[in-house]
Amino acid sequence: MKKVITAIVALVILGLMAWGYAQSAQHSHHQSEDSKVNPKETIFEHLGDAYGWEVPFSHSMRIPLPIIAFAQDGSLHCFLSSRVTSGDTYQDGDATFKLSTSEEGGYKGKLVQVLGDGSEYRPWDFSITKNVLGILIAAALVILMAMSLRKWYKRQGMKAPKGFKGMLEVVIDFVYTDTIKPIMGKEAPKYGPYLLTAFFFILTMNLLGLIVIFPGGANLTGNLAVTMVLALITFAVTNLTGTKHYWKEIFWPDVPMALKCPVPMMPLIEFLGILTKPLALMVRLFANMLGGHMVVIVLILLIMIFAEMFSTAVGAGTAVISVALSVFMLVLDTLISFIQAFVFTLLSTIFISMAHVHEEEHKVVTE
Amino acid sequence: MELFKPEFGLVFWMFLAFACLYFILAKWAWPFIIKSMDERATLIDKGVAYAQEAKSHLDNAKAEADALLADARKQQADILRDAAKMKTEIIEQAKADAALEAKKVTDAAQVSIEQARKESEHQLRQDVGAYALQIAEQVIRRNMQDDKAQRDLVQKMLSEVESKN
Numbered sequence: 001m002k003k004v005i006t007a008i009v010a011l012v013i014l015g016l017m018a019w020g021y022a023q024s025a026q027h028s029h030h031q032s033e034d035s036k037v038n039p040k041e042t043i044f045e046h047l048g049d050a051y052g053w054e055v056p057f058s059h060s061m062r063i064p065l066p067i068i069a070f071a072q073d074g075s076l077h078c079f080l081s082s083r084v085t086s087g088d089t090y091q092d093g094d095a096t097f098k099l100s101t102s103e104e105g106g107y108k109g110k111l112v113q114v115l116g117d118g119s120e121y122r123p124w125d126f127s128i129t130k131n132v133l134g135i136l137i138a139a140a141l142v143i144l145m146a147m148s149l150r151k152w153y154k155r156q157g158m159k160a161p162k163g164f165k166g167m168l169e170v171v172i173d174f175v176y177t178d179t180i181k182p183i184m185g186k187e188a189p190k191y192g193p194y195l196l197t198a199f200f201f202i203l204t205m206n207l208l209g210l211i212v213i214f215p216g217g218a219n220l221t222g223n224l225a226v227t228m229v230l231a232l233i234t235f236a237v238t239n240l241t242g243t244k245h246y247w248k249e250i251f252w253p254d255v256p257m258a259l260k261c262p263v264p265m266m267p268l269i270e271f272l273g274i275l276t277k278p279l280a281l282m283v284r285l286f287a288n289m290l291g292g293h294m295v296v297i298v299l300i301l302l303i304m305i306f307a308e309m310f311s312t313a314v315g316a317g318t319a320v321i322s323v324a325l326s327v328f329m330l331v332l333d334t335l336i337s338f339i340q341a342f343v344f345t346l347l348s349t350i351f352i353s354m355a356h357v358h359e360e361e362h363k364v365v366t367e
Numbered sequence: 368m369e370l371f372k373p374e375f376g377l378v379f380w381m382f383l384a385f386a387c388l389y390f391i392l393a394k395w396a397w398p399f400i401i402k403s404m405d406e407r408a409t410l411i412d413k414g415v416a417y418a419q420e421a422k423s424h425l426d427n428a429k430a431e432a433d434a435l436l437a438d439a440r441k442q443q444a445d446i447l448r449d450a451a452k453m454k455t456e457i458i459e460q461a462k463a464d465a466a467l468e469a470k471k472v473t474d475a476a477q478v479s480i481e482q483a484r485k486e487s488e489h490q491l492r493q494d495v496g497a498y499a500l501q502i503a504e505q506v507i508r509r510n511m512q513d514d515k516a517q518r519d520l521v522q523k524m525l526s527e528v529e530s531k532n
Contacts, residue, residue, distance in 0.1 A: 049377065106372075125376040132380040139388045146396035153403035158410055169404065176401060192401065193393035201388060225373035229381040 016057070017319075037304045043297050047219045047290065050130045051081035051099070051111065056213045060086070063214060065133060070124040071095040071113050081127070089114060097123075134218030135226070138204040145200070175199050175345060183349045191352055194237060198230060199345040206289060206337030210330055221340070222290035224282070231282035234348040239274065242355035249357065250274065277351050281344060288340045292333040299326045498528055 052062025064082035071077055075093065083090040089098040096114040100107050105120055111127065112120040128136075149168050152161045161169050180195050181188045205220040220226050250270040252260065259266045299322045307315025502524040506517055 049374065110374075125374070126379060127376055128380075129377065131377055135381055135384045139384045142388060143391055143396075146392050146400065150396050150399050153400065158407050160407070169400075172400060173404060177404070189398070189401070193397040194389060196397050197385075197389045197392050201385065223377065224371055225377040226381050228373050229378055229385060233382075233385065 019057075037301065037308055039298070039301050039305065042301060043294060046297055047222060047293055048109070049223065050085075050109075051127060052085045053130050053133065053214050054217070065128050065130065067097075067111060067127040068125075069097065069111055069113075069127060072115065072121050072123065077123075084111065130218050131220055131223055131226070134208060134215070134220050135205070137215045138201060138208055138220065141204050141208075142197070142200045145204075172196065175342070179342075179346055180349050183353050185353075187353070187356060191237070191349070194233075195345050195349055195352075198234070198348060199341050202230065202285065202344055203337060203341035206341055207334070209289065209293065210333055210337065219290070219293055221285055222293050224286050227282045227286040230285070230344065231278040234281060234351060235274075235278035237348075238277070238351045238355045241352070243358060245357050246355045277347075281347055285340050285344055288336055289333075292329065292336055296326045296329045296333070299329065495528075502528070 050062075051067060052064055055061045055063060062082065062085050064080040064085075066078060067081050067084070068076070068078050072095075075095065077092045077095055077097070079090060079092050079097075084097055084099050087099070087101070089096050097111055098114060100110055100112040100120055100122075102108065102120070105112070105122065107122050110122065111125050113123050115121050145168055149161065149165050149172075152165050160166065176188070176192055176196060180192050184191055202221060205226070208216045209219050209221060211217060250273075251267045253266050253270060255266045303315050303319045303322050306318045502521070505524060506521050
């Protein structure tokens with residue numbers, strides 16, 4: 001029975017792939033020479049944010065999402081993204097909106113307000129874009145998971161959870177009991193909730209990014225804005241809760257006088273260290289996730305590129321290798337999703353606990 | 368390259384989403400989950416310790432039972448011995464009591480026999496006296512007739528008395 005189902009699913013997937021491929025081949029045949037495969041544009045279109053959410057097997061259809069923007073005069077405008085995604089301009093009240101097509105302002109593809117003189121003004125854009133919706137979905141999933149486990153404990157008491165909840169518990173135990181607790185010691189209950197939240201939020205966003213169709217497919221942790229917020233929160237927690245001794249270590253460290261008195265070399269290095277820590281957090285997560293997505297997209301694009309350069313048959317041949325490699329990459333990305341979420345949590349834990357040094361503890365360590 | 372240029376809207380929503388997520392989970396989920404997990408861990412630890420203790424108890428149980436059995440046997444033997452002793456004592460006591468009682472009874476019997484003998488002796492004496500008087504009366508009466516006859520009568524009377532006694 002299982003084998004039959006597997007075979008049917010495989011056949012359906014293969015059929016859809018063949019159909020999609022035939023369509024895209026036909027599509028490129030119909031188009032003139034200048035609409036060749038543009039790898040760079042395709043890659044950044046897939047990795048970037050958008051005002052709609054793609055639907056599988058369609059180039060034009062998008063799930064419309066709400067656009068929320070403050071125009072130049074400060075008025076609030078809300079409308080569905082389907083009004084502008086096809087390249088139209090949309091008149092909402094006395095403001096006209098469209099998606100910018102010019103490279104000039106540096107916001108190509110973003111929502112702009114067309115002013116009276118024809119110039120473009122980038123409004124305060126609070127739209128629920130694809131990435132924002134992705135973030136909200138990830139947050140909702142995390143709440144759902146945590147609450148389901150909470151409900152289990154409420155109902156079943158001391159019974160060990162099974163299945164997905166059991167797996168969740170193992171992960172929580174691994175992150176909290178085996179990682180946060182040994183590092184933070186008795187401060188673990190205070191900062192554990194933040195670190196656990198960060199871990200599960202990042203993990204969910206990472207994994208959602210690997211699923212190609214809605215509600216996945218948004219490149220969340222491969223977007224600098226997302227990792228920046230996460231890193232900034234860790235930065236804020238680290239420095240706002242830092243002890244007196246932590247600040248003394250930075251501005252007046254235990255080094256020979258010559259290194260800190262006339263020219264404050266060590267304090268400068270230490271101070272830079274404060275800034276590089278969150279920067280490293282931000283870039284590490286961003287680059288790892290972006291890289292993974294990019295490799296998969298490039299591997300798939302190879303099929304189109306080869307098909308265009310040589311023949312459809314070569315493209316089909318490449319497809320076998322490309323799909324096999326991208327499956328491997330996606331499996332690897334699943335691992336990386338977990339590792340990066342864990343590394344972010346681990347480093348945040350270490351940074352926060354390092355900001356909580358006390359004179360006495362420090363002395364014990366140095367002795 | 369918009370990927371490297373953080374969008375304000377995205378930053379805003381991300382921060383809002385994370386803040387909400389944190390407050391919800393930090394208030395209702397994580398502390399409760401961690402507490403429950405810790406509680407279960409302690410329960411399991413206690414359970415293991417209890418099981419080990421129970422096992423060691425079980426291992427000792429046979430020895431304890433043997434000791435108990437031996438003790439019981441000893442007590443049983445003691446009780447049996449005491450009972451036997453008590454039995455002989457009771458029998459001895461009963462024998463002694465019986466002997467005493469028997470002696471009393473024989474003494475009383477002897478006394479009454481003695482009395483009866485004395486009474487009968489007294490009676491005999493009176494009877495003999497009475498017979499003697501009767502004989503003397505008869506003798507005196509015959510004496511009036513014949514000496515010989517008197518003597519014969521006395522002889523006859525005496526032999527009668529003799530044969531009676």
